[in-house]
Amino acid sequence: MHVVVTGAGGFVGAALVRRLLEEGIPGAAPLTRLSLIDRHFAAPPACAAAAVAQEVARAARPLVRLLTGDFGAAGVLDEVFSPPVDVLFHLASVPGGQAEREFALGYDVNLLAPLKLFERAAAQANVPRVVYASSIAVYGSVLPDPIDDGTPARPGMSYGAHKLVGEIVLADLSRRKLVDGVSLRLPGIVARPGLSAGHGSAFMSAIMRAVETGSDYVCPVSPEAGCWWMSLQSCVDNLLHAAGPLDTSALAAERAVTLPVLQHTIGEIKAALARRFGSDAVARISHAADATIEATFGRMPRLDDSNARRFGFAHDGTIDRLIERACMT
Incomplete structure (x- = not known):
């Protein structure tokens, strides 16, 4: 099974990579390829580089590959989807405050690049599970009480707007059975x-x-x-659950879940x-x-x-x- 993680050098991505190397995805086939993508892999925080190096050293075949660059670039995408991807964790993003200050950067990384990534995933012959790290920012800054998955999304910042567009596109591709997507609306971790x-x-x-x-x-x-509070460990637990045991056919058409906090x-x-x-x-x-x-x-x-x-x-x-x-x- 070929698993891809974008943003693998980040805070959440590093922890997810460690768990994938240690345990794989619950209930799924063993990993045969783990492709990790980020603009740079530097420590600290570690990107699980030590674990990756150990895994590569002891593997009978190259299990892990590091891809450095823009996950929306054509050349990187060609590498990502060869061989075809079975599970894609899309975690990479420019955080909200920075995206608000640097609109062009946020627009490129949080909107345009994910659409290219999802498009390439949908073009495969096989249907990949796509786990998208969305955000509670889709709800906006003036929030009703209480909130549930049916609360209308009214993003008040570019970051939330771009995340919402990603959710909508992923849900539409899932409706067409081109991908099997789920968007997880994450709080601050x-x-x-x-x-x-x-x-x-x-x-x-x-x-x-x-x-x-x-x-x-x-x-x-x-x-x-x-x-709203969630630990890194809980976040990774939920990401892995979305990739493995979750029956996405029972999700609402929006394919978006606001996680328990x-x-x-x-x-x-x-x-x-x-x-x-x-x-x-x-x-x-x-x-x-x-x-x-x-x-x-x-x-x-x-x-x-x-x-x-x-x-x-x-x-x-x-x-x-x-x-x-x-x-x-």
Whole structure:
């Protein structure tokens, strides 16, 4: 089975690659080729380069190949789809904040290139499973309460608009039985390393990293800010579930699922961090609320995730488990 991961050098992509090398896709045939695509493979964060090198060294045949370049470029696409692809994880994107500042870059990477990728997938003789990392940004910044998979998408930023277009095209290609697609609407994933430039929700990871390292941090939202939380491990679990056991024939025509999340305030997260790291580390966190960031990322409504749970998707379970997982990444 030939599996492709775009954005394989990124935060989520690296973790997905490690799991694919360790376990494969649940319920699916063993991997025969794993093609990893990114504009660069550099550490940190690691792109699983060490695991890739070990796998290549011990494999009887070349299982893993690294493709460096633009995943929408014709030459790269020719390599990607030779041999034909069975499962495609499309994770690569320019994050929302950066895409808003650099419109041309976001338009190219988040809209035009994915359409070329999906078009090439649809041109194969076999029908590939396509798992698309979409975003809750499709809902916009002024959100109704509650949200479910039937809530109308009204993106308020270019990033969300481009993700929504990708969902629509993937759903149409699936309707035509040219691909077997599923779009997963992801929240902010924690805990990203460093400052996570370009991610408006970077504070969600930064507060955890600061407490973990005993550093001072000024959080741009108030303790009362409510967010949707998912660990990297949970994210990868859900991506693999979408590629393997999921029966996509039962999905709605939109083929889009808003994943289950934990819903907690920053204050509740700080309390959980204090239980793990001590109150002194948490005391180094102060707040200077930015009205725009709080309105966009800190006023998340209730989420009705019953549809996603019906299809076997899951969140981290408890806030303490979320913290444990997030602080291990």
